[in-house]
Amino acid sequence: MSTLKTLNGNQAIAEAVRQIDPDVMAAYPITPSTAIVETIAKFKADGLITGEFVCPESEHSAMSVCIGASSAGGRVMTATASQGLALMWEMLYIAAGLRLPIVAAIVNRSLSAPINIHGDHSDTMGARDSGWIQIYSENCQEAYDNFIQAFRIGEDLKVRTPVFVGLDGFIISHSLEVIQVEDDAKVKKFVGEYKSVYPLLDTSRKMTVGPIDFTDYYFEHKRNQMEGIENAPPVIEAVGKEFGQKFGREYGFFEEYRMDDAELCIVVMSSAAGTCKDAVDELRSDGKRIGLLKPRIFRPFPHEKIAEALKKMKAIAVLDRSSSPGAFGAPLFTEVRSALYDYAERPHIVNYVYGLGGRDIKVEHFKEVALKLEKIAETGKVEEIYGYINLRE
Amino acid sequence: MKKETWKELTIGTINLDAGNSVKNLTGTWRSGKKPQFIEEKCIQCFFCWLYCPHSAILVEGDEVKGINYDYCTGCGMCSVECPPKEKAIIMVKEEAKLAEGDAE
Amino acid sequence: MAKLKDLAAMEDRLVAGHGMCLGCGIPLIFRIVLRATEDPLIIANATGCLEVCTTIFPRTSWNVTWIHSAFENAASTIAGVESMYKALKNKGRIPEDKKIKFLGVGGDGGTYDIGLQALSGAMERGHDIVYVCYDNNAYANTGGQRSSATPLGASATTSPEGTQSPGKLQRKKDLTKILVAHNIPYVAQASPNRWQDLYKKAQKAFETEGPAFLNVLCFCPTEWKYDESQGIRLAQTALDTCVWPLYEVENGKYKINYIPKEKKPVLEWIKPQGRFRHLFKEENAWVLEEYQKQVDEDWEELNKLAKL
Incomplete structure (x- = not known):
């Protein structure tokens, strides 16, 4: 039976792990994802899960165990953050x-130096070209829901690609929230049986996995690999719809919040989107035509759909919780801006980096962004294409 | 050899054709010398089989029968390790080599 | 006792057509090791000579299930495969009587150096795996850079001899001892020239419940620079000089498996190898002395441990 439970993000992920009971779970504890690993270890100690829990000596080995286990032919998950992901x-890349189709819960945290344990997206954004599907969660409920869907998406026979499920360090991982935890049997049924493709443990087929390619094959193998993630969009859509039918919460590539007649838009992912919704509500009550677009899927980036949703805006601010030093804007910005390029009339678009190392972003900050967007829309002029929010200048 | 397009390759960089390197004829590497098998001197100790890095010793039934020059690289270990005083494998000069390195 | 005739009749798990060098020791080691179990086998291979020379796509020399993922993680990769095997057995998705053996393989680069952490972790966790290191004393796959297994005084491309240097300045790391310190059930050193000893050790390793480790000396004509027909002879010299003692540690109990009738001077091991040629310069005489001293110390210590 579906029940309401008060869980933080880490507990929500662990709860989903218990329900899904993957065959092998290999993870190394790192703040702020440690509690996921500890909880799985305790589940195993208490006989609540039947899969193997492996606690290797490093994250490098944790992912290597996952790779060995997944190649062997079964369902595999891990969890990590920050330096662990690094x-x-x-x-x-090898997975x-x-x-x-390994599923990894990533409790998003900044990267050293300086060392910092708090939430930002530097870790997963740094891995954005590693070939993994990336799903970001606004809150504990989404983290739980996304984690369950991730297995269906990654394990789909046309996709067969590993998946990150991101949740913001501390802000989500350590914040209690009342969430809907679905019935164990229903979650198990939704995720379904694992289907093996070329399992090593079928020793009757003497395969060579992971050979060396010279210049005559590497390119073809890489293109072959890309097909997996390129096949993902319809699967992501179908799984999000089915999840909605089964559990009442439907998911797509992004969430549009009060976008119906919006002229101004803020694009922001993960936990900050929750705060942004409050800001949008206040601005709307002041008569501002502003909305929020919250990307959920960052890889594969839903460029056509996002461009379609944003093309009529007068001004857009893309907020990134990571930076890309030396690039023309931070990762989410360059994607969104590039997605809009093919339209003859394009909205003005600016980029703000916020929240590095867990720095707060509040309603008032979103309101400041809205003011700037208003000015850009009025004047048609962008004075500053790239800026920072809540930074001592 | 026809090379596959990206669509024809097995996903996950898997090679399902176990042991197909037998088509690589390493015998083409040989230069200048090759082992010669003298059957009547062979004591069937199998050391040549044991110590050939390129699996170039011909075994039929339970007897060593000679050298497979398709694979023999001419390293000479078989001859050095051949135990009889009058060796059953000796290294001899070789002029010509196989032309192709690939069985296909 | 196994007969070579019978071993030769077994199916090759590593077949012809691989690209390893003339006179290479690696295929000789695995000709024996891969025959030491008749159970189905899954191998995880670290990046290195063996991996590269056997799997140039679309060809493969492996007639057995094989995976490569990276350089430093053969131990954790095979640990992952073994964990899935355990999980699926527990869950009843693999029949209870289906036996599979799990083998991690790497050279000294992938084992002594970059893969040491993963190896240590996998051994400590007690996975039911065998790990075999083929120690050819250098990063031979990439042209002979030093490793921590390169002996004192050997010239390697990243520890070259020169007017100001006698080659590698450091003593060879004793990896076998490090593995013994993990208190795993079975650790052994072997050499391909003593094939029966290697075969027995590999059998024991596969039969061991829990982790087992074999460190096998692997001659390399390319990087050691000797006449490629002399590999087996040179390996015998390594045993006779006690540069590479054959021993095993079974549940903590040491046993020396080969005691030379007359312990030969280390010079006999050094002389035929080009990588040591510069040691005969006057200014490098101290290295020869030091090498001998180190070998004597290690041999003495091993004898003490074997008498305990």
């Missing part, structure tokens, strides 16, 4: 290259 870096 240490997995090399193996992320994607071998087309292994």
Whole structure:
């Protein structure tokens, strides 16, 4: 039976892990994702899950265990954050290259130096070209829902691609929220049986997995790999719809909030989108025609759909919780801006970096952004294409 | 050899054709010398089989029968390790080589 | 005792047509190791000579289930495969009587150096795996850079001899001892020239419940720079000089498996190898002395441990 439970983001992920009971769970504890790993370990100790829990000596080995286990032929998950994801870096590309549908809960946290344990998107954004599907969550409920859907998406036979489910460090991972936890059996049924493709454990087929390619094959193998993530959009859509039918919460590529007659738009992902909704409500009550677009899927980036949703805006602010030093804007901005390029009449678009290392972003900050957008819409002039929010200048 | 397009490749960089490297004829690497098998001197100790890095010792039934020059690279370990005083494998000069390195 | 005739009749799990060098020791080691179990086998191979030379797509020399993922993680990759096997057995998705053996393989680069952490972790966690290191004393796959397994005084491309240097200045790392310190059920050193010893050790390793580790000396004519027909002879010299003692540690109990009738001077090991050629310059005489001293110390210590 579906029940309301008070859980933080880490507990919500762990609860989904218990319900899904993956065959192998391999993870190394790192703040702020530690509680996911600890809770899984305790589930195992209490006999609440039947899969193997492996606690390796590093995140690099955690991902390597996941790769070995997934290649062997079964359902695999891990959880990590920040430096842990950075240490997995090399193996992320290999998991994607071998087309292994590993699901990783990433509790988004900043990268050193300086060392900082709080939430931003530097970790997953740094891995945006690793070939993993990336799903971002606004709150604990979404983290739980996205994590369940991630298995269906990644394991789809046309997709066979690993998936990140991001949730903001501390802001979501450690904040209690009343969430709808679905019935164990229903979640199990929704995720379904794992279908093996070329499992190593079928030793009757003596495969060579992960060979060396020279210049005559590497390119073809990489193109073959890309097909997986390129096949993902219809699957993401179908799984999001089915989730809605089964559990009453439907998901798409992004959420549009009060966008119906909007002229101004703020694009922001994850937990900050929740705060932004409050700001939009207040601005709307002041008569401002502003809306929010909250991307949920960052890879594969739904460029056509996002462009379609934004093309009529007068001014757009894209807010990034990571930076891309030396680039023409931060990661989300460059994607959104590029998506709009093909329209003859394009909205004005600016980029603000916010929240690095867990720095707060509040309703008033969104209101300041709205003021700037209003001015841009009125004057048709962009004075500053790139800026920072809540930074001591 | 026809090379696959990206669509024809097995997903996950998997090679399903186990042991197909037998089509690579490493014998083409040989230069200048090759082993010669003298059957009547062979004591069937199998050391040549054991110590050939390129699996170039011909075994039929339970007897060593000679050298498979398709694979023999001419390293000479078989001859060095051949135990009889009068060796059953000796290294001899070789002029010509195989022309192709690939069985296809 | 196994007969070579019978081993030769078994199916090759590593077949011809691979690209390993003339006189390479690696295929000789695995000709024996891969025959030491008749159970189905899954191998995780670290990046290195063996991996690269056997799997140039679209060809493969493996007639057995095989995976490569990276350089430093053969141990954690095979640990993952073994974990899935355990999980699926627990869940009843693999029949209870289906036996599979799990083998991690790497050179000294992938084992002594970059893969040491992953190896240590996998051994400590007690996975039911075998790990075999083929120690050819250098990063031979990439042209002979030093590793921590390169012996004192050897010239390698990143520890070259020169007017100001006698080659590698450091003593070879004793990896086998490090593995013994993990208190795993079975650790052994072997060499391809003593094939029966290697075969027995590989059998024991596969039969061991829990982790087992074999460190196998692997001659390399390309990087050691000797006449490529002499590999087996050179390996015998390594045993006779006690540069590479054959021993095993079974549940903590040491046993030396080969004691030379007359312990030969290390010079006999050094002389035929081009990588040591510069040691015969006057100014490098101290290296020869030091090398001998180190080998004597290690041999003495091993003998003490074996008598305990």
